[in-house]
Amino acid sequence: MIIETTGLTREFRVREGLRRRTVRAVDELSLAVTAGESVGYIGANGAGKSTTIKMLVGILVPTAGEVRTCGLRPVQDRRDLARRVGVVFGQRSQLWWDLPVGESFEILATIHGLRDGEARARSAELVELLEIGDYLATPVRQVSLGQRMRAEVAAALLHRPELLILDEPTIGLDVLSKQRLREFLVTQRREHGTTLLLTTHDMGDIERLCDRVLVVDHGRLAYDGSLDGLARTVGARRVLVVDLAAPAADLVGLPDATHIRSEGGGLRQHLAFDAESTTAARLLFAVSERAEVRDLSIEEPEIEDVVRSIYAASR
Amino acid sequence: MADALARLAPYRAVLASRMRSQRSYRANFALDLVGAVLVGLMEFTEIWVLFHAVEGIGGFTFTQMLLVFGIADLAFSLADLVVGHCDALPTYVRAGTLDVFFLRPQPVLLQLVTSDISLRRLARATVGLAALAAGLVLNDIAWDVRSVSLLAIALGCGFVMFASLFVTAAGLQFFLVNGAEMTNAFVYGGRYAATQPASVWPRVVAVVFGFLFPMAFAAYLPVTALLEMPGAPWLPSWLGWCAPLAAAWSVTLALLCWRWGVRHYQGAGG
Numbered sequence: 001m002i003i004e005t006t007g008l009t010r011e012f013r014v015r016e017g018l019r020r021r022t023v024r025a026v027d028e029l030s031l032a033v034t035a036g037e038s039v040g041y042i043g044a045n046g047a048g049k050s051t052t053i054k055m056l057v058g059i060l061v062p063t064a065g066e067v068r069t070c071g072l073r074p075v076q077d078r079r080d081l082a083r084r085v086g087v088v089f090g091q092r093s094q095l096w097w098d099l100p101v102g103e104s105f106e107i108l109a110t111i112h113g114l115r116d117g118e119a120r121a122r123s124a125e126l127v128e129l130l131e132i133g134d135y136l137a138t139p140v141r142q143v144s145l146g147q148r149m150r151a152e153v154a155a156a157l158l159h160r161p162e163l164l165i166l167d168e169p170t171i172g173l174d175v176l177s178k179q180r181l182r183e184f185l186v187t188q189r190r191e192h193g194t195t196l197l198l199t200t201h202d203m204g205d206i207e208r209l210c211d212r213v214l215v216v217d218h219g220r221l222a223y224d225g226s227l228d229g230l231a232r233t234v235g236a237r238r239v240l241v242v243d244l245a246a247p248a249a250d251l252v253g254l255p256d257a258t259h260i261r262s263e264g265g266g267l268r269q270h271l272a273f274d275a276e277s278t279t280a281a282r283l284l285f286a287v288s289e290r291a292e293v294r295d296l297s298i299e300e301p302e303i304e305d306v307v308r309s310i311y312a313a314s315r
Numbered sequence: 316m317a318d319a320l321a322r323l324a325p326y327r328a329v330l331a332s333r334m335r336s337q338r339s340y341r342a343n344f345a346l347d348l349v350g351a352v353l354v355g356l357m358e359f360t361e362i363w364v365l366f367h368a369v370e371g372i373g374g375f376t377f378t379q380m381l382l383v384f385g386i387a388d389l390a391f392s393l394a395d396l397v398v399g400h401c402d403a404l405p406t407y408v409r410a411g412t413l414d415v416f417f418l419r420p421q422p423v424l425l426q427l428v429t430s431d432i433s434l435r436r437l438a439r440a441t442v443g444l445a446a447l448a449a450g451l452v453l454n455d456i457a458w459d460v461r462s463v464s465l466l467a468i469a470l471g472c473g474f475v476m477f478a479s480l481f482v483t484a485a486g487l488q489f490f491l492v493n494g495a496e497m498t499n500a501f502v503y504g505g506r507y508a509a510t511q512p513a514s515v516w517p518r519v520v521a522v523v524f525g526f527l528f529p530m531a532f533a534a535y536l537p538v539t540a541l542l543e544m545p546g547a548p549w550l551p552s553w554l555g556w557c558a559p560l561a562a563a564w565s566v567t568l569a570l571l572c573w574r575w576g577v578r579h580y581q582g583a584g585g
Contacts, residue, residue, distance in 0.1 A: 087418050107332060111328070111419050
């Protein structure tokens with residue numbers, strides 16, 4: 001087990017005017033991650049994702065419970081753990097804002113005690129894979145967000161950690177930058193067997209990168225399993241969108257399907273159906289008996305909706 | 316030896332980069348230098364004006380005061396140069412820099428101390444140095460092993476005590492809301508107290524800065540020992556030789572506060 005927690009709990013004392021209140025950010029969380037896995041850790045803002053991560057790497061002391069990361073106790077063995085884990089916080093930087101990107105890498109290599117040759121080889125490898133070469137000599141404060149994130153990922157991987165934790169790595173990135181980063185992470189995992197744990201609000205990240213999803217809600221584990229399984233659990237429905245030849249009345253009362261909404265006075269209609277009780281073909285047949293269909297598309301369940309309904313169900 | 320050097324390499328690398336970046340903004344740096352000297356001069360002027368109005372304070376003449384001010388101010392400036400940024404801990408917390416320190420295989424406090432160095436504070440140290448030099452020349456000091464070692468002890472321990480004060484402040488700021496207001500009272504109050512003769516302190520101040528944060532040991536007591544003066548009621552001059560003990564106590568207190576603070580760290584949010 002590369003990550004193992006039992007009954008992990010963290011409380012915060014917060015001030016509300018004159019009163020003090022105790023808030024449980026993480027509540028008896030028990031989870032286990034095997035080396036080599038790629039796990040998406042998702043949940044709403046304030047669900048306890050960042051708090052969990054900070055306890056995993058020894059930044060925060062747990063209020064109760066056990067935690068082992070790489071077999072080490074994060075608070076007591078923090079310095080040993082730091083050599084084996086890489087962390088990317090999407091909203092804060094490991095780099096020195098007034099130094100060129102490359103110089104930041106050199107300092108980080110020294111901090112991790114890498115030998116000169118080793119540091120240069122590893123740095124060159126990451127610079128090439130993450131396409132950092134163009135701005136290696138540019139001060140960090142002058143590079144774009146996408147460029148900085150790639151540099152942050154390289155910085156976290158310089159010391160070849162066995163576990164890479166990414167907290168919102170794609171936040172604010174454009175489509176292309178996201179794409180590049182995801183491709184790199186997939187390769188990194190395939191070639192080095194690096195374990196990935198990432199939090200994100202972008203379901204594309206989860207779909208592309210993770211084979212397991214943990215959903216946390218109010219500090220508790222609400223779901224643990226595959227992404228498909230997650231959709232099935234909450235009975236997420238697919239949506240058939242049909243464009244009709246002529247405006248028609250709302251298509252209600254179709255077997256195993258629900259009319260969601262119409263556009264253009266009934267020219268385009270959205271019909272939700274449960275993939276387990278009927279098929280798109282059967283639904284399309286039922287629709288074409290009532291109106292002439294000119295075009296159609298099928299919308300897959302939005303994972304964000306799925307997660308939202310998990311929250312709703314567990315409340 | 317090589318091992319020790321390797322262990323220092325991370326701190327050297329960070330500090331070297333900090334100095335390079337400060338020198339690269341030349342105009343800023345020059346202004347900062349001038350500003351720092353002016354602040355030091357103002358503080359010195361305060362004492363000079365005071366002694367213009369009265370003959371002596373707490374049994375000290377102006378020339379004797381030069382020694383107290385010089386030692387305390389020089390030790391403070393040097394401590395400020397090396398660890399002064401520690402009392403800006405909330406800034407580090409908000410920027411997430413502190414979290415980043417936790418992810419590196421060095422002690423967090425050492426990383427914080429070596430994360431920055433304000434070279435402009437070197438200029439600030441020149442005021443204390445000048446006062447000390449003047450004090451050493453103007454006072455009648457028998458130059459022997461005794462006086463030289465007293466002076467060295469005073470400067471060394473003063474530096475350690477002020478540095479500890481900054482670290483104590485940092486540790487307390489982990490869980491004091493708007494802690495800077497309160498800890499500044501101790502850090503800058505301590506500096507101010509150290510530049511005054513302890514014989515004029517009210518009893519409360521004598522307890523706080525005589526023993527809890529032993530600022531009297533930074534300059535006042537060693538100077539009374541150096542000049543063979545009587546000392547204050549609660550603070551006899553032979554205590555001047557006990558500055559290393561006071562320094563050791565300061566360090567212990569600082570490390571305890573820091574440790575306590577880190578355990579109470581609530582994170583930078585987000």
